[in-house]
Each structure stands twice: as C-alpha cells, then as structure tokens.
Amino acid sequence: MRTSSSRRPLYPGVDELERQARTLAAFAPKVLRLREAGRSRAGRPLHVLSAGHGQHQLLTVAGAHANEPVGGASALRLARLLAHRPELLRGLDCTWHFLLCLDPDGARLAHGWQPEEPTPSPEECHRHFYRPEFACQPESPPAPGTGREPLPESTALVRLLDELRPTAQFTLHGIEIGGAFTMQTREVPGAARAFRETAARLRIPVDDHPCDGPDWRPDPPGVLRLPPASGSSERDPSGFVAKSTWLHPRRYGTLTALVEAPAWAVPAVSDSRPEPDPRRAVGAACDLLLARTRELGTLLEPVRSDAVPHELLPLHTAAAELLRVAPSLAVGWAEQEHTGSRGHFATLGVSARRIPLRVAAMARRAVARTAPATADVLADLVREWCRELDKTYEPRWIPVSAQTGLHVRTMLDLAGRLCA
Numbered sequence: 457m458r459t460s461s462s463r464r465p466l467y468p469g470v471d472e473l474e475r476q477a478r479t480l481a482a483f484a485p486k487v488l489r490l491r492e493a494g495r496s497r498a499g500r501p502l503h504v505l506s507a508g509h510g511q512h513q514l515l516t517v518a519g520a521h522a523n524e525p526v527g528g529a530s531a532l533r534l535a536r537l538l539a540h541r542p543e544l545l546r547g548l549d550c551t552w553h554f555l556l557c558l559d560p561d562g563a564r565l566a567h568g569w570q571p572e573e574p575t576p577s578p579e580e581c582h583r584h585f586y587r588p589e590f591a592c593q594p595e596s597p598p599a600p601g602t603g604r605e606p607l608p609e610s611t612a613l614v615r616l617l618d619e620l621r622p623t624a625q626f627t628l629h630g631i632e633i634g635g636a637f638t639m640q641t642r643e644v645p646g647a648a649r650a651f652r653e654t655a656a657r658l659r660i661p662v663d664d665h666p667c668d669g670p671d672w673r674p675d676p677p678g679v680l681r682l683p684p685a686s687g688s689s690e691r692d693p694s695g696f697v698a699k700s701t702w703l704h705p706r707r708y709g710t711l712t713a714l715v716e717a718p719a720w721a722v723p724a725v726s727d728s729r730p731e732p733d734p735r736r737a738v739g740a741a742c743d744l745l746l747a748r749t750r751e752l753g754t755l756l757e758p759v760r761s762d763a764v765p766h767e768l769l770p771l772h773t774a775a776a777e778l779l780r781v782a783p784s785l786a787v788g789w790a791e792q793e794h795t796g797s798r799g800h801f802a803t804l805g806v807s808a809r810r811i812p813l814r815v816a817a818m819a820r821r822a823v824a825r826t827a828p829a830t831a832d833v834l835a836d837l838v839r840e841w842c843r844e845l846d847k848t849y850e851p852r853w854i855p856v857s858a859q860t861g862l863h864v865r866t867m868l869d870l871a872g873r874l875c876a
Contacts, residue, residue, distance in 0.1 A: 466856040468532065469567040470500070476532050476557060477505045484539040492613025493555060499558040501613050505531075507538040508545030512875045513620040514552045516867065517613065517627045520595045522562030523587040526717055529629030529638060531556055534826035536863070544868075548875040553620065554807045558609055560596070562588045565770060571719075576853055578720060579842045581632065582817035589774045595627065595701045599750035603767045613701050623874050626867045629716045633851050634806055635663030635725035635799075635863055639672060639680040639704060639714040644873050647677045647713075650839040654865045660718065661726040664799030667807055668716075670792065677728060677799070700731060711874060715866045716858040720851035724802035734794055741808040742786040747783040748812035748841070751792035756819055757832060763826045772822040775815045786814075802849070809845050813838060831862040 465472055481488040493504045516534070518527030531554040538545055538552060545552065557563050566586035590596065594609035606614075617625065625628070636655045640647065655662045655678065662678035672680040702712045729736055756775070764772045791806060818835035845851070 459623055464531065464572070465570055465665045467567075468528055469525070470488060470557055471792060473519075473532065473556045474501075474503055474527045476553075477503060479534070480532075480535055480539050484542070484782050484849075487539055487542045487545070488535065488636075493616050495606060496561045496609055497607060498561045500564075501654055502558065502560070502609065503556045504616070505556060507535055507554075508542065508550055508663065510549040510551050511620040512548060512550040512871075514548075514550050514867075514871055514875075515616065515620055515622040515625045516552070517558055517595075517625065518555065519557030519559055519563055520627060521587055521629065522559055522566040523561065523585060523632070524628075524630040525567070526630040526719070526856065526859045527863070528557055528563075528848065530628050530717075530860040533860045534864045534867060541769060548871055550623070550810060550871065550875050552871075553622075554618075555613065555616065558613060559588070559593070562592065562770075571856065573855060574853065576719075578633070578846070578851070579839050582813060582842065585814060585817035586821070587814060587818075588770060589777045592770070592774075597699050598821045599641055599699060599700065610701065613703055616750075617701065617705045620707060623711050623792070624870060625702070625705055625712045626863075626870070627702060627711055627714045628863050629714055631716055631718050631858065632724055633810060633845065633849070633857070634716075634718045634803060635661045635678070636718060636721075637663040637666045637668070637678045637680065637716050638866065639666075639669055639682075639702075639716075641680060641682045641703065642684075642709075644711060644870060647870055647873060648675055650869045651657055651715075651866055652678055654869070658854075658860055658861050658865075660854055660858060661721045661723050663716075663725045663801070663803055664728050664797045666716075666734040667800075667803050670788070670848065676797070677726060683746070711870070713866070713870055715863050716755065717862045718854055719859065721854050722802060722806055722851050724849055725799045725806065727798040727802065728840045729798050731796055731798045731801045734796060738789055738794075738804065741801070741804045742790055744805075745782055745786050745808040748809075749779050749815065752812060752819070752834075752837075753779050754813050755830060756768060756823075759819075759823055759827055759830060763860070764822050767827060768822045768825075771818040775818040775822065778815045785811070799860045806845070806849060809841060809848075811871050813841050813845070816841070 598604035
C-alpha cells in the first residue's frame with residue numbers, strides 16, 4: 457500500500473473516502489474491516505470502517521456537516537495509523553469504528569474545492585460552499601412536535617450507537633474561520649489541559665469562549681461542557697440539543713466529544729483579556745449581521761425557488777433559512793452577551809461575518825444558471841466580504857496536517873484516559 461500522502465486529496469470526497477477505506481482494509485484485513493451501517497436519503501451507503509477486536513467500543517463520526525470535509529481526512533488518518541500500529545488498539549483494548557461520512561448526499565453537493573497549500577483562498581473555498589438547512593443535518597433529529605420523521609442518516613447513527621454502546625463517541629467538525637475548541641458531555645480529568653496543549657503544539661489558536669452551545673458551561677479557553685442537569689429545555693437553532701445524537705448515548709455512560717478544527721485561524725479569538733465595552737462589541741456584531749443579511753434579502757427577493765434548478769434547490773433553501781434566522785440570532789446575542797473576553801467577542805464578530813458569507817456563497821451557486829446578473833453581484837459580495845474579514849482579523853491558514861492532527865491527537869488522548 458502506498459503510504460505517502462503526496463497524491464491524496466487533502467480533503468477526500470465521498471468516493472475517495474470509500475476507496476481509501478477499502479485499500480486500508482485490504483492492506484490490514486486482520487485489523488480493519490468495512491461495512492455499511494445504513495443508507496442516505498438518496499440511497500448512498502454509510503460506510504463504517506472498524507479497527508481491532510477489543511472490549512471498549514469507540515466511535516468516530518465524520519462528515520456530519522457537508523462543509524466540513526476535514527473530519528473524513530482525520531478519520532482516515534487515524535485508521536491508517538491503527539492499520540500500521542495495531543498495538544495501539546491492543547493497548548487500549550478497544551475496537552475503533554469510523555463512520556466515514558454521515559451526510560454523503562450533502563458532501564457531494566459541497567465537494568469540489570481542494571486547498572492549494574500553503575496559502576489557499578477563502579474566496580475560492582466559498583465558490584463550492586454548501587451547508588444544509590437545519591432539518592437536513594443528521595446529528596440533530598427533529599424536535600418533538602415538528603411532525604418530521606428522522607432522517608435515515610440519523611436513524612442509522614442512533615442504531616449504531618445502540619448497537620455499540622460506545623465508551624466514547626467522537627464527532628469531528630471544522631469551521632471555515634475561527635479557533636479550535638471542544639465540547640464534551642462530561643468532565644474527563646486532564647482532558648481539557650491536554651486539548652489546549654495539543655492545539656498549542658500545532659500552532660492553532662484556541663477559541664477562548666466559543667459561541668456554540670449557549671447552554672453549555674464554558675471552561676475557558678476552548679472547552680465547553682454539558683451541565684449535569686441539562687435537559688430537554690436546552691435549545692439552539694438546529695433543534696432540541698437533548699435529542700441530538702451527541703446526547704443519545706448518555707444512557708450507556710458514553711462520553712461524546714466534539715472537536716472543532718479551524719481551516720483559517722483567527723488569533724484574536726484566543727485573547728482572554730476582558731472586553732472593555734461588551735455592549736458596543738455586541739452591537740457592532742448585530743448591526744453588521746443584520747445589515748448584510750438585509751442587503752442579501754433585498755437582492756434575493758425577486759428570485760423564486762421554482763426558478764432554481766432542482767439539483768441546486770438545497771443551496772437556495774439553506775441560504776433562505778439563514779436569512780430567516782439571522783434576526784433571532786442577533787436578538788439572542790444582544791440578550792446574552794454582556795460580559796466576556798475579547799476573544800469571545802472576536803468570535804462573535806467572525807460569526808456575524810460568516811453567516812452572510814455563507815448565504816451569499818450558496819445563493820450564488822443556486823442562481824448562477826437562472827439569474828446570472830444576480831449571481832455576479834453575489835460573487836462580488838463574497839469577494840468583498842472575504843477581503844474585509846481578512847483585513848479585520850488576519851486569518852492564517854492551518855495546514856490540513858495540523859487540522860487532522862488536532863482531531864487525531866485529541867481522540868487518542870481521550871481514548872487513553874477512558875480505556876485505561
């Protein structure tokens with residue numbers, strides 16, 4: 457088996473994930489095996505690559521969000537390591553399962569961009585951007601009372617969790633621009649410090665206080681932990697967090713750890729000094745978010761969904777949803793953000809820019825054939841906003857080897873602490 461990574465795509469697509477997994481399984485058949493855990497909405501297989509035969513079951517979930525291809529690359533990197541060093545599995549007495557891509561349908565719509573290291577272009581990245589609407593994100597099954605059936609991908613993951621009852625579930629994520637952080641459903645002694653040390657060795661800034669998980673307890677820098685009393689009242693825009701596949705296996709004593717690796721890092725998000733004027737910082741973020749989304753709403757108002765090609769309709773739907781939720785996000789920020797570090801408010805400022813960028817990027821793709829003039833304006837906005845973000849926050853590209861390194865080292869560290 458070729459071990460050099462020089463010819464592999466840095467972010468493998470769905471077909472490449474399967475190809476590399478089959479190659480690994482053929483290389484180390486006594487260690488690795490590949491199976492299907494279910495099918496997607498479009499009938500695509502959900503592949504699980506399993507390594508080892510130990511007592512402790514560990515599950516890694518990659519590709520839950522279509523715009524985060526680094527998770528699949530990280531899963532393959534760790535699987536490759538285990539194929540070459542099976543003594544790691546024996547030392548942990550574990551069987552490690554890798555769900556290579558939870559949303560292959562979304563991944564196909566998002567795939568197409570490969571970073572040209574050492575200095576990839578954020579604008580080029582956004583030419584291929586797609587992140588599904590909340591209802592099509594498999595880690596968030598529908599909230600009670602919505603009348604929606606769970607996605608087949610969600611059902612397959614829940615079934616896998618019930619089958620394995622894993623010691624740990626690792627869910628691998630990536631953010632276009634920001635800082636590294638982890639969300640963990642309970643405290644694991646020493647794990648938070650180890651995560652920060654890993655990020656420091658890889659020269660990845662840690663997000664001092666992420667904006668994700670508003671009801672999760674921050675353990676700055678870079679760690680959010682689920683409060684012990686968290687229940688069904690907790691909510692974010694994607695649904696009831698208590699119904700998330702992150703929390704489903706708590707009944708088995710499973711630790712779920714989300715690991716977020718940025719593609720471009722913003723050093724400002726790690727600034728732990730108190731923000732001297734938090735109300736001004738919140739107001740600036742809200743004003744920018746609302747101004748840009750209003751501009752986009754006006755531009756896109758004449759575009760009818762029935763004029764968008766069927767295969768591109770998910771792009772239009774996801775962009776429209778972000779426009780709808782932007783005002784409520786601004787209200788939430790204004791109500792909650794009254795204290796915090798400079799890093800936290802830098803994260804908020806990046807978020808206020810990221811949301812309109814995502815809308816413009818997806819809408820441009822959706823209308824490129826049917827409304828080319830509008831698509832040109834959207835492309836100009838993506839270019840302008842990428843440049844403004846670069847000037848304001850000076851993001852630095854994190855090599856894919858470091859992005860995957862953060863995922864892999866964090867998983868191995870937690871596995872060592874939990875399986876000891």
